[in-house]
Amino acid sequence: MKTIDQCDFKDKKALVRVDFNVPLDKDFNITDDKRMRAALPTITKILNDGGSVILMSHLGRPKGGPDNQFSLKHILGDLSRMLDLEVKFADDCIGASAVDKAKNLVPGQVLLLENLRFYKEEEKGDKDFAGKLAKLGDVYVNDAFGTAHRAHASTSIIAEFFPTEKYFGYLMAEELKNAEKINHHAEKPFTAIMGGAKVSDKILLIESLLEKVDNLIIGGGMAYTFSKAQGGEIGTSLLEADRMELCLQLLEKAKSKGVNIILPVDTVIADKFDNNAAKKNVDAGHIPADWMGLDIGPKSVELFSEIIKKSKTLLWNGPMGVFEMANFEQGTRAVANAVVAATKENGAFSLIGGGDSAAAIAKFNLEDEVSYVSTGGGALLEYMEGKELPGVKAING
Numbered sequence: 001m002k003t004i005d006q007c008d009f010k011d012k013k014a015l016v017r018v019d020f021n022v023p024l025d026k027d028f029n030i031t032d033d034k035r036m037r038a039a040l041p042t043i044t045k046i047l048n049d050g051g052s053v054i055l056m057s058h059l060g061r062p063k064g065g066p067d068n069q070f071s072l073k074h075i076l077g078d079l080s081r082m083l084d085l086e087v088k089f090a091d092d093c094i095g096a097s098a099v100d101k102a103k104n105l106v107p108g109q110v111l112l113l114e115n116l117r118f119y120k121e122e123e124k125g126d127k128d129f130a131g132k133l134a135k136l137g138d139v140y141v142n143d144a145f146g147t148a149h150r151a152h153a154s155t156s157i158i159a160e161f162f163p164t165e166k167y168f169g170y171l172m173a174e175e176l177k178n179a180e181k182i183n184h185h186a187e188k189p190f191t192a193i194m195g196g197a198k199v200s201d202k203i204l205l206i207e208s209l210l211e212k213v214d215n216l217i218i219g220g221g222m223a224y225t226f227s228k229a230q231g232g233e234i235g236t237s238l239l240e241a242d243r244m245e246l247c248l249q250l251l252e253k254a255k256s257k258g259v260n261i262i263l264p265v266d267t268v269i270a271d272k273f274d275n276n277a278a279k280k281n282v283d284a285g286h287i288p289a290d291w292m293g294l295d296i297g298p299k300s301v302e303l304f305s306e307i308i309k310k311s312k313t314l315l316w317n318g319p320m321g322v323f324e325m326a327n328f329e330q331g332t333r334a335v336a337n338a339v340v341a342a343t344k345e346n347g348a349f350s351l352i353g354g355g356d357s358a359a360a361i362a363k364f365n366l367e368d369e370v371s372y373v374s375t376g377g378g379a380l381l382e383y384m385e386g387k388e389l390p391g392v393k394a395i396n397g
């Protein structure tokens with residue numbers, strides 16, 4: 001793997017694609033800066049070598065040109081504080097002013113370009129646009145793991161302009177190393193814990209995991225479609241009726257492959273989708289008509305935890321319930337604690353991936369207690385599904 005360790009950046013201008021697509025509140029304060037912190041080692045290495053850095057990123061999904069709501073200038077202050085230097089800003093990612101600012105950069109300086117997605121050419125993977133970006137630097141570095149599943153101008157096409165001078169940043173290398181451990185070198189017993197809202201988002205992942213895991217725990221909103229498919233009563237819980245048949249097929253497939261699928265045996269139900277709703281515990285498949293399941297119940301917690309604690313490899317994607325509501329976070333919190341216990345007491349390798357699972361583990365302050373929390377959501381899922389990520393292929397190819 002060609003990483004930045006193989007390059008001396010002295011007097012070089014490194015064009016670095018990062019994923020600074022961070023969540024902002026209504027006053028443009030960053031509510032989770034993990035992705036920015038994760039890119040700092042790459043930036044620091046280039047600066048320490050005596051090079052300069054031109055950072056490119058997208059923020060959100062702007063439609064139709066420049067839009068203050070999606071401007072990367074909102075993160076400039078925080079980035080400067082993190083790096084302890086004054087980061088310069090180009091309010092257009094291409095054009096005369098960006099060219100000028102890039103040209104005038106001296107070693108030790110950092111320039112942040114405005115949101116790449118203010119140009120529709122970025123997402124289209126336009127070669128001309130990629131060429132204009134490429135002109136700004138001498139070397140290309142991709143450290144944007146969260147966006148590695150997009151074949152966009154700045155993540156993929158641009159690499160064509162740097163046939164030899166293209167490298168993975170440290171974050172990208174670390175993410176790939178950890179994902180690879182799960183994909184190809186998982187010590188057994190290997191348990192995957194799947195949750196979140198929808199079966200349809202995770203079908204490919206489940207299918208690919210059935211080839212590898214010993215245990216597949218299914219919780220969260222997606223478990224109710226499985227329950228209903230098996231003849232259970234699920235009230236007004238999340239349901240994807242058109243996926244019920246598929247759930248049964250997945251259960252059959254698991255059986256034929258000797259994979260142990262574990263579904264919740266009880267569930268915490270509420271009379272409305274509200275933290276202050278009335279709530280009670282019932283057995284899985286016995287939810288009254290006007291009630292909805294919002295978390296796994298205590299018997300499921302015990303069942304899941306026992307399996308998790310005996311595992312040597314753990315992949316967790318998707319919360320067990322609506323963990324954003326304090327009254328329905330217990331299942332997710334307990335599973336997080338079991339993953340921590342397996343990591344600490346059983347020497348398990350634990351990888352947490354997916355936006356909401358990462359948010360849950362951060363909420364419970366357990367980020368440092370597991371083996372690795374990925375900065376990728378969709379990118380990690382696609383990697384685990386066995387797809388080749390365009391951002392990775394561009395550097396390797």
Ligand SMILES: Nc1ncnc2c1ncn2[C@@H]1O[C@H](COP(=O)(O)OP(=O)(O)O)[C@@H](O)[C@H]1O
Nearest residue numbers: 196197220221293294318321322354355356357
């Ligand atoms: N029983 C449930 N009913 C409704 N929503 C749920 C339920 N369980 C989990 N969720 C929701 O699923 C969302 C996360 O789903 P998803 O995006 O698939 O996870 P991830 O981002 O970790 O892959 C969370 O917002 C959570 O509140």
Ligand SMILES: O=C(OP(=O)(O)O)[C@H](O)COP(=O)(O)O
Nearest residue numbers: 019021146147355376377378379
């Ligand atoms: O946040 C991201 O992905 P994620 O929501 O899958 O974690 C990346 O920045 C990619 O953004 P995109 O899904 O708008 O291409």
